[in-house]
Amino acid sequence: MNFQPVLLWSDLLLWLLAFAAIGLGACSTRAEHLRRAWARLGRNPVATGTTTILCVFLLIGLLDSLHYRPRLEENPAANETPNVTHYAVEVRSLLDALLFDLREQHERTYSAPLAIRLSTMETEETPNGVTQDYPRLAYGGAHLADESGHARDLLLRAAQGVVLAALLFGLLKMALAGHRQRRPAGAPGFAWQGVLYALGVFLLFALPIAFLAADYHVFGTDKVGQDVLYQALKSIRTALVIGLVTTLIMVPLAIFLGIVAGYFRGWADDLIQYVYTVLNSIPGVLLIAAAVLMMQVIIDTHSEWFATAAERADLRLVALCFILGVTSWTGLARLLRGETLKLRELDYIQAARAFGVSSGRIITRHLLPNLMHLVIIALVMDFSALVLTEAVLSYIGIGVDPAMMSFGSMINNARMELSREPAVWWSLATAFTFMLVLVLCANLLADALRNVFADNTSGQQ
Amino acid sequence: MLAYLLRRLLYAVPILIGVNLLTFALFFLVNTPDDMARMQLGVKHVTADAIHKWKAERGYDLPLFWNANAAGTDKLTRTIFSQKSARMFIGDFGRAEDGRDIAREIATRMGPSLAIAVPTFTLTLFVAICLALTLAFFRATTLDFWGVVICVLLMSISSLFYIIGGQFLFAKVWRLVPISGFGEGLDNWRFLILPVLIGVVGGVGASTRWYRTFFLEEVNKDYVRTARAKGLPETRVFFRHILRNALIPILTGVVALIPLLFMGSLLTESFFGIPGLGSYTIDAINAQDFSVVRSMVFIGSALYIIGLILTDISYTLVDPRIQFGKK
Numbered sequence: 001m002n003f004q005p006v007l008l009w010s011d012l013l014l015w016l017l018a019f020a021a022i023g024l025g026a027c028s029t030r031a032e033h034l035r036r037a038w039a040r041l042g043r044n045p046v047a048t049g050t051t052t053i054l055c056v057f058l059l060i061g062l063l064d065s066l067h068y069r070p071r072l073e074e075n076p077a078a079n080e081t082p083n084v085t086h087y088a089v090e091v092r093s094l095l096d097a098l099l100f101d102l103r104e105q106h107e108r109t110y111s112a113p114l115a116i117r118l119s120t121m122e123t124e125e126t127p128n129g130v131t132q133d134y135p136r137l138a139y140g141g142a143h144l145a146d147e148s149g150h151a152r153d154l155l156l157r158a159a160q161g162v163v164l165a166a167l168l169f170g171l172l173k174m175a176l177a178g179h180r181q182r183r184p185a186g187a188p189g190f191a192w193q194g195v196l197y198a199l200g201v202f203l204l205f206a207l208p209i210a211f212l213a214a215d216y217h218v219f220g221t222d223k224v225g226q227d228v229l230y231q232a233l234k235s236i237r238t239a240l241v242i243g244l245v246t247t248l249i250m251v252p253l254a255i256f257l258g259i260v261a262g263y264f265r266g267w268a269d270d271l272i273q274y275v276y277t278v279l280n281s282i283p284g285v286l287l288i289a290a291a292v293l294m295m296q297v298i299i300d301t302h303s304e305w306f307a308t309a310a311e312r313a314d315l316r317l318v319a320l321c322f323i324l325g326v327t328s329w330t331g332l333a334r335l336l337r338g339e340t341l342k343l344r345e346l347d348y349i350q351a352a353r354a355f356g357v358s359s360g361r362i363i364t365r366h367l368l369p370n371l372m373h374l375v376i377i378a379l380v381m382d383f384s385a386l387v388l389t390e391a392v393l394s395y396i397g398i399g400v401d402p403a404m405m406s407f408g409s410m411i412n413n414a415r416m417e418l419s420r421e422p423a424v425w426w427s428l429a430t431a432f433t434f435m436l437v438l439v440l441c442a443n444l445l446a447d448a449l450r451n452v453f454a455d456n457t458s459g460q461q
Numbered sequence: 462m463l464a465y466l467l468r469r470l471l472y473a474v475p476i477l478i479g480v481n482l483l484t485f486a487l488f489f490l491v492n493t494p495d496d497m498a499r500m501q502l503g504v505k506h507v508t509a510d511a512i513h514k515w516k517a518e519r520g521y522d523l524p525l526f527w528n529a530n531a532a533g534t535d536k537l538t539r540t541i542f543s544q545k546s547a548r549m550f551i552g553d554f555g556r557a558e559d560g561r562d563i564a565r566e567i568a569t570r571m572g573p574s575l576a577i578a579v580p581t582f583t584l585t586l587f588v589a590i591c592l593a594l595t596l597a598f599f600r601a602t603t604l605d606f607w608g609v610v611i612c613v614l615l616m617s618i619s620s621l622f623y624i625i626g627g628q629f630l631f632a633k634v635w636r637l638v639p640i641s642g643f644g645e646g647l648d649n650w651r652f653l654i655l656p657v658l659i660g661v662v663g664g665v666g667a668s669t670r671w672y673r674t675f676f677l678e679e680v681n682k683d684y685v686r687t688a689r690a691k692g693l694p695e696t697r698v699f700f701r702h703i704l705r706n707a708l709i710p711i712l713t714g715v716v717a718l719i720p721l722l723f724m725g726s727l728l729t730e731s732f733f734g735i736p737g738l739g740s741y742t743i744d745a746i747n748a749q750d751f752s753v754v755r756s757m758v759f760i761g762s763a764l765y766i767i768g769l770i771l772t773d774i775s776y777t778l779v780d781p782r783i784q785f786g787k788k
């Protein structure tokens with residue numbers, strides 16, 4: 001074998017979540033009122049458009065969650081037993097393999113986006129004496145023999161990307177028009193135009209970037225000369241893990257405790273309310289900080305648990321998700337408790353109880369399906385909040401492992417770079433753009449979901 | 462009313478005890494003081510003597526809950542729990558790693574924190590209410606639609622970007638205000654204006670969108686229809702009727718936040734070098750100074766509970782239908 005697969009904890013959880021989401025989505029189509037809500041969501045172009053963009057992010061994150069350790073080249077000089085194959089200590093992902101050029105093409109230090117020279121002066125000793133100049137980059141624009149062709153080359157590549165994007169967009173649009181004609185006019189259907197325009201905008205940016213990225217650093221390079229685009233793409237996975245894996249802890253806790261408190265009332269309600277008031281009363285960042293500081297001590301004192309640095313960083317990420325989950329279930333639990341209190345007095349639940357249906361069955365069959373919309377809205381809203389929180393936590397120094405690429409660490413590194421002369425703004429701008437798109441899409445989707453379910457419940461009553 | 466207040470205050474005690482036990486468990490049970498000493502002194506090359514000395518200096522060499530070697534009540538009081546955790550109830554927070562008294566440090570740092578937090582809070586509230594009122598007045602128009610979109614956009618930007626971007630533009634490029642710092646006296650406004658402005662811009666999107674829903678809830682109520690039917694102009698309906706009623710949920714919701722203003726803002730203060738409680742907390746987290754973090758957790762939760770009580774009181778004050786002690 002040329003590689004050895006590595007299954008990190010966060011990979012496992014992320015894939016598990018992806019399958020669970022598909023499974024739950026399939027299950028939810030069986031319930032009539034949920035199917036109606038999904039159909040109404042599908043008719044909203046904003047919802048379909050943002051979902052498309054989020055799917056692109058998810059795809060990148062999932063590709064980045066298949067890890068392996070490449071096999072090391074045999075070293076004939078070393079006196080080792082020939083049958084033992086060695087694997088690199090460094091863990092790579094499928095995304096790394098796809099972006100091999102971006103990953104490996106290191107410059108010496110900062111270079112501006114699309115530049116062909118470093119952004120810092122360097123002193124060079126030539127036979128004619130000492131000269132100061134901005135040296136050419138090792139990879140960015142290295143194919144250009146003559147620098148005067150720089151602007152022309154950039155324009156040509158960007159134009160190629162734009163033309164290709166326009167062609168693809170035209171094809172998709174024609175396919176959509178064909179699909180429209182086959183359907184009876186006037187019937188409201190799935191808002192394909194949302195998907196179409198989202199894909200169009202995505203292609204319009206992605207294709208020129210892809211064409212340019214072949215020979216340039218589209219978003220520049222950072223202090224150690226690493227490509228900023230690569231960093232941003234890798235950061236997506238971190239953001240997704242933080243935003244999604246956390247819900248794996250948060251949602252079960254919130255559903256269980258919220259329903260138990262609302263349905264059984266009495267001492268269980270008092271106890272659960274007490275616990276969440278205590279957790280809520282501690283300022284969020286401080287509680288997370290306290291827990292993370294403690295976790296750090298555990299990780300530092302047990303370095304023998306981890307085979308590679310990637311595994312240590314990964315466990316820290318999962319632990320951070322766990323901490324965030326344990327500290328953030330209170331809001332959703334309170335919401336579910338209130339809704340359960342309201343629902344349990346309704347006639348259909350009273351009737352079920354009068355028929356002698358057991359509490360467990362009432363909860364799973366009658367309460368849970370009518371609470372799901374709150375959970376789904378909370379999931380999407382918390383996702384965007386968690387992505388923003390990660391950046392803040394990494395800035396304070398209690399976020400992800402410093403070696404792990406994330407939007408927070410990108411911002412944190414970029415903070416000092418702005419005060420350089422000339423200012424290094426590209427890392428920050430890239431992190432800003434990627435994060436804004438991700439969070440904005442999630443927020444818009446949450447809005448659409450809220451409207452859909454608000455209509456749904458008001459339509460029932 | 463007094464009896465009601467007393468009961469609420471008594472209810473706060475078990476919560477504070479819960480917070481205290483939780484932080485105690487986090488800081489002392491999950492990791493022993495030995496681990497902390499090793500981390501503070503550096504993991505490698507640390508002798509048992511050095512750890513012992515570190516613990517003795519800070520009073521961590523006592524048993525956790527029960528001191529069997531001591532006599533009388535000392536069995537309970539000569540322990541880490543009563544020395545470090547329980548004493549917070551009487552306002553004794555112990556000393557930080559640098560040897561300073563935490564309680565005094567907190568008292569002096571509250572002023573700068575409030576100097577930023579209070580203007581930010583009031584301005585955000587005012588601006589958000591005005592904007593939300595405008596959006597609700599022009600509801601279901603293009604202005605409303607784009608207003609909400611801009612609000613969502615403002616919410617989607619990390620507060621870090623507001624601070625970094627604002628500092629870069631206003632302080633570095635345009636040189637309008639100093640980059641960071643804090644002064645005494647009247648000249649201080651030059652240091653305060655940028656953090657306050659950034660705080661307002663960063664917070665106004667979420668609040669406006671939130672308050673707008675309160676206004677829209679009132680818009681279709683019966684009393685509003687009556688007012689319109691009487692022939693009142695729409696502006697008068699808005700300012701005399703809707704604004705007043707929508708302010709109730711807005712203001713009661715906001716009351717819970719007022720005590721937390723004392724805690725300051727972690728990010729703003731550390732970026733602008735303001736010697737308040739927020740930057741104190743951040744420094745403590747970075748220096749892994751657990752006694753300061755513990756104290757801040759305690760104060761934060763105490764303030765949160767005060768906020769809850771204030772919210773209850775404000776409900777009863779603005780809405781005569783709710784009476785004290787009756788649910």
